[in-house]
Amino acid sequence: MANIDDVAKKAGVSKSTVSRVLLGGNKVKPSTKERVLKVIEEMNYSPNTAARTLAAGKSHNIGVISSYTLNDPFYSAAGEEIYHVCGEMGYSTLFVINRTDKNEHKDPIALLHGKVDGFLFMGDNSVTKEQLEKLTKMELPTAVFKTGEWIPGIIQADTDNIDGACRGTEYLIRLGHRRIAILTGKENYYESIDRMKGYQKALEENHIRFESELVFPGQFSYDKARNLAKEIIASRATAVFCFNDVMAHGFIQGAGECGYRVPEDISVLGYDNIMFSNYDSYVHLSTVKQPIKEMSAYLVRALIAQIEDGQPPVQKIFPTKISEKETTR
Amino acid sequence: MANIDDVAKKAGVSKSTVSRVLLGGNKVKPSTKERVLKVIEEMNYSPNTAARTLAAGKSHNIGVISSYTLNDPFYSAAGEEIYHVCGEMGYSTLFVINRTDKNEHKDPIALLHGKVDGFLFMGDNSVTKEQLEKLTKMELPTAVFKTGEWIPGIIQADTDNIDGACRGTEYLIRLGHRRIAILTGKENYYESIDRMKGYQKALEENHIRFESELVFPGQFSYDKARNLAKEIIASRATAVFCFNDVMAHGFIQGAGECGYRVPEDISVLGYDNIMFSNYDSYVHLSTVKQPIKEMSAYLVRALIAQIEDGQPPVQKIFPTKISEKETTR
DNA sequence: CTGAAAGCGCTTACAG
DNA sequence: CTGAAAGCGCTTACAG
Numbered sequence: 001m002a003n004i005d006d007v008a009k010k011a012g013v014s015k016s017t018v019s020r021v022l023l024g025g026n027k028v029k030p031s032t033k034e035r036v037l038k039v040i041e042e043m044n045y046s047p048n049t050a051a052r053t054l055a056a057g058k059s060h061n062i063g064v065i066s067s068y069t070l071n072d073p074f075y076s077a078a079g080e081e082i083y084h085v086c087g088e089m090g091y092s093t094l095f096v097i098n099r100t101d102k103n104e105h106k107d108p109i110a111l112l113h114g115k116v117d118g119f120l121f122m123g124d125n126s127v128t129k130e131q132l133e134k135l136t137k138m139e140l141p142t143a144v145f146k147t148g149e150w151i152p153g154i155i156q157a158d159t160d161n162i163d164g165a166c167r168g169t170e171y172l173i174r175l176g177h178r179r180i181a182i183l184t185g186k187e188n189y190y191e192s193i194d195r196m197k198g199y200q201k202a203l204e205e206n207h208i209r210f211e212s213e214l215v216f217p218g219q220f221s222y223d224k225a226r227n228l229a230k231e232i233i234a235s236r237a238t239a240v241f242c243f244n245d246v247m248a249h250g251f252i253q254g255a256g257e258c259g260y261r262v263p264e265d266i267s268v269l270g271y272d273n274i275m276f277s278n279y280d281s282y283v284h285l286s287t288v289k290q291p292i293k294e295m296s297a298y299l300v301r302a303l304i305a306q307i308e309d310g311q312p313p314v315q316k317i318f319p320t321k322i323s324e325k326e327t328t329r
Numbered sequence: 330m331a332n333i334d335d336v337a338k339k340a341g342v343s344k345s346t347v348s349r350v351l352l353g354g355n356k357v358k359p360s361t362k363e364r365v366l367k368v369i370e371e372m373n374y375s376p377n378t379a380a381r382t383l384a385a386g387k388s389h390n391i392g393v394i395s396s397y398t399l400n401d402p403f404y405s406a407a408g409e410e411i412y413h414v415c416g417e418m419g420y421s422t423l424f425v426i427n428r429t430d431k432n433e434h435k436d437p438i439a440l441l442h443g444k445v446d447g448f449l450f451m452g453d454n455s456v457t458k459e460q461l462e463k464l465t466k467m468e469l470p471t472a473v474f475k476t477g478e479w480i481p482g483i484i485q486a487d488t489d490n491i492d493g494a495c496r497g498t499e500y501l502i503r504l505g506h507r508r509i510a511i512l513t514g515k516e517n518y519y520e521s522i523d524r525m526k527g528y529q530k531a532l533e534e535n536h537i538r539f540e541s542e543l544v545f546p547g548q549f550s551y552d553k554a555r556n557l558a559k560e561i562i563a564s565r566a567t568a569v570f571c572f573n574d575v576m577a578h579g580f581i582q583g584a585g586e587c588g589y590r591v592p593e594d595i596s597v598l599g600y601d602n603i604m605f606s607n608y609d610s611y612v613h614l615s616t617v618k619q620p621i622k623e624m625s626a627y628l629v630r631a632l633i634a635q636i637e638d639g640q641p642p643v644q645k646i647f648p649t650k651i652s653e654k655e656t657t658r
Numbered sequence: 659c660t661g662a663a664a665g666c667g668c669t670t671a672c673a674g
Numbered sequence: 675c676t677g678a679a680a681g682c683g684c685t686t687a688c689a690g
Contacts, residue, residue, distance in 0.1 A: 014661045048443035051683035053379040095424035114377035343677045380667035383682045
């Protein structure tokens with residue numbers, strides 16, 4: 001495979017000059033530039049990025065490490081946006097799958113070290129606290145999505161789950177609902193815990209008694225929600241607040257199978273604002289909206305600001321919004 | 330950030346020795362190995378992969394270039410398997426999104442050149458023929474999924490779409506169906522064209538007249554299929570053969586909305602054998618099964634065989650199988 | 659506008 | 675079992 005010396009020789013210039021036309025910035029006499037370009041074309045030359053990265057000390061790549069396989073609806077939206085914003089800013093993305101709970105592959109940090117200028121983690125279990133601390137020690141710019149706790153030296157974007165769930169519940173109360181069932185997330189997840197707190201807070205503030213028989217363990221699962229639908233309807237709830245959209249769709253499906261209609265028979269409020277499944281859905285779900293795109297863009301920009309200008313790591317809590325569509329009344 | 334010289338100095342050895350303990354293969358006296366390891370740990374040292382790749386001339390990485398954003402059901406299954414098999418064989422994967430029809434990012438080949446030992450493309454438009462030819466010229470091992478045509482020097486896995494559709498149609502005929510509607514794919518896609526040929530072939534062999542009013546343009550789309558359901562049922566077809574599973578699910582949804590049941594009122598056969606949406610589905614779809622996993626594993630193994638042992642590029646056509654589930658009778 | 663030279667951080671024969 | 679040295683293919687001051 002041709003390298004820079006071959007090109008230089010054939011074009012009758014030094015490799016410095018070849019490098020300059022490749023990099024674009026420095027002035028090269030148009031005629032020699034043209035000649036070099038022609039040789040590059042002819043020889044099918046493509047610079048070795050490992051050498052380039054090593055010599056320049058920067059790769060213009062961001063490593064995106066996800067615990068999700070390629071198809072989580074929340075994080076695939078985030079991944080798309082990360083990819084776009086990186087592109088705009090002249091960076092490429094290298095996606096790596098990592099689950100800290102399995103152990104099939106080597107440490108993604110080791111894998112990418114030297115290949116990327118910064119790390120962006122998304123998804124539960126995509127990174128351990130130890131790994132983050134190691135990254136900080138190594139002074140490698142790092143951003144993470146939604147960890148639930150503030151880690152010094154790390155760029156973070158999160159939403160306030162207590163506030164989001166509180167607003168969601170209040171919204172349902174404002175619509176006149178008093179028996180509001182909830183479909184909860186996985187236990188131990190801080191999102192589940194905080195959303196539960198938000199729900200309880202809203203009830204309290206509106207003097208509605210919390211009833212544990214209205215709490216259904218949905219585990220963030222479509223199928224669990226679908227299977228629980230009958231039971232939830234039997235609880236005489238007039239609305240069900242699902243702690244993610246996936247469960248909301250599962251519930252709607254299950255309710256439909258029992259002959260119930262949404263929102264005529266029961267209102268459904270989701271959480272996340274994902275595009276459900278890979279295809280447009282006819283169900284226009286009312287939901288508590290997390291600004292995935294804004295959060296993603298924020299992380300990328302902050303990361304690149306740290307890489308290029310040494311800006312200190314920042315964090316931001318993003319507000320949620322109620323997106324009122326067709327499943328509530 | 331510490332480099333190999335820092336480690337060597339602190340451990341009182343040469344960097345050759347540090348390199349040896351890092352690589353693992355060569356014999357290093359246990360006591361010095363231990364000492365070096367301790368220093369590595371202390372200094373939080375992690376070798377620069379760009380330098381390593383450059384020096385060793387190999388990266389032990391496979392670049393996986395997909396035209397799909399992170400959530401196509403067919404290719405996410407493939408991606409998973411690629412990831413696993415690579416892991417088994419000591420390779421890591423770098424995922425890059427590329428659509429040749431857009432042009433936001435730089436050429437993924439340039440992006441990954443020097444970072445990976447081989448390329449694996451998946452998805453329509455993930456790579457152009459020119460790019461493949463360039464890769465061949467550069468002697469970079471390359472594998473592609475389902476291109477529909479044989480390109481010399483490229484490792485390929487595909488299925489026979491004519492045969493698959495023919496068998497699918499025959500299967501329905503054997504069940505007693507005579508009026509078999511089809512929901513076709515995007516025009517111009519070789520899969521669509523070949524599956525259509527297979528359908529016609531099966532009809533012919535069974536002396537059933539082809540009727541163009543039984544052909545519905547589904548475009549591989551869930552929504553299109555859902556919207557066409559009423560019309561298809563009105564055509565008095567007793568079975569509908571969908572050229573992908575996504576449309577089959579869309580049809581079933583649409584039929585359900587019109588009050589029709591599958592398979593009581595109409596049989597439905599899909600094509601692909603994907604896990605529909607990101608969640609388990611209660612619909613157990615009968616389908617023409619493409620062995621995605623086997624194909625993925627085949628590509629990876631062939632690619633690594635070429636990288637490591639200089640094996641010549643191979644190609645294989647995989648057989649499809651009818652997977653009889655609950656939507657046909 | 660251009661070239662010679664040093665250096666990026668590793669690996670790997672070679673010699674001992 | 676270990677070290678000195680060359681080399682991987684680039685970039686980037688420095689000098690002209």
